[in-house]
Amino acid sequence: MAMAxxxxxxxxxxEALATFRNAMRRxxxxxxxxxxxxxxxxxxLTATAVCxxxxxxxxxxACINLSGRxxxxxxxxxVMAVNVLGAEHEALARRFATASGAxxxxxxxxxxxAATGAPLLELAQASFDCTVDQMLMTGTHxxxxxxxxxxxxxxxxxxxxxxxxxxxxxxPLDLPFAASASEQASR
Ligand SMILES: Cc1cc2nc3c(=O)[nH]c(=O)nc-3n(C[C@H](O)[C@H](O)[C@H](O)COP(=O)(O)O)c2cc1C
Numbered sequence: 001m002a003m004a005x006x007x008x009x010x011x012x013x014x015e016a017l018a019t020f021r022n023a024m025r026r027x028x029x030x031x032x033x034x035x036x037x038x039x040x041x042x043x044x045l046t047a048t049a050v051c052x053x054x055x056x057x058x059x060x061x062a063c064i065n066l067s068g069r070x071x072x073x074x075x076x077x078x079v080m081a082v083n084v085l086g087a088e089h090e091a092l093a094r095r096f097a098t099a100s101g102a103x104x105x106x107x108x109x110x111x112x113x114a115a116t117g118a119p120l121l122e123l124a125q126a127s128f129d130c131t132v133d134q135m136l137m138t139g140t141h142x143x144x145x146x147x148x149x150x151x152x153x154x155x156x157x158x159x160x161x162x163x164x165x166x167x168x169x170x171x172p173l174d175l176p177f178a179a180s181a182s183e184q185a186s187r
Contacts, residue, residue, distance in 0.1 A: 028163035031085045033096045034062050036070060037117040038077040042105055044119065045070040046097035048162050049141075050082055058148035060128050063141045069099070071142060078132040080146055081118035084125040087158040087169030092121075094167075115150060126153035 029048030036043050049063035060082055064071045074080050085093055095104040105111060110122040114129035121127065130146025137143075159170040 025164045028161050031093050031160040031162050033083045035081045035083060035119040036074045036077055036079055038073040042119050043070045043073040044096055046093045053145060060146045060148055062144050064144050065141055074144060079116040079118050080130050080144060081114050081120055082128040083121040085160040086125050087160050089160055090167045093160060125157050125159060
């Protein structure tokens with residue numbers, strides 16, 4: 001027989017959610033803007049839930065909330081670009097995390113268009129232009145697996161992180177991110 005959820009189970013669920021959120025605040029995440037393009041219209045959102053998946057074949061994943069505009073555009077266009085932000089991009093990250101109705105691309109940064117049509121941030125730490133390989137639905141989010149079509153990256157810079165509810169530059173990491181031996185060999 002199904003039992004109605006009583007006040008104590010409701011409290012337990014609230015507690016579990018608070019514990020989840022508090023624990024997740026401890027994870028430092030790199031900040032990205034995931035962009036897309038549908039019928040000539042640009043879309044994008046700030047996202048930390050991005051992960052390298054496989055090098056061969058080249059795949060990257062992003063977890064995107066199903067209720068957002070960007071998800072609807074990615075699902076229809078089947079294209080996305082992952083732009084990895086640097087410490088100087090905090091204002092840009094805030095803009096792409098706010099559904100204010102204003103165009104978040106309208107902030108003075110320079111954007112180009114990838115082969116897929118998705119917008120690429122010109123001074124991103126790295127950009128991955130993708131077509132959608134698969135989408136796995138789980139709860140409120142889709143895990144969008146991108147098949148990487150093109151990669152560009154810078155050799156210097158400080159990554160933008162998000163930890164404990166705050167944006168942080170990664171500190172003195174302004175290293176020359178040297179290309180690996182195999183990358184150098186293929187140049
Ligand atoms: C630091 C930070 C990280 C975020 N990470 C994600 C994420 O990984 N996935 C996601 O769906 N939303 C994430 N968001 C929320 C979206 O950026 C925000 O809801 C955005 O307005 C959605 O835009 P859209 O309606 O165009 O999809 C994040 C927000 C912040 C501030």
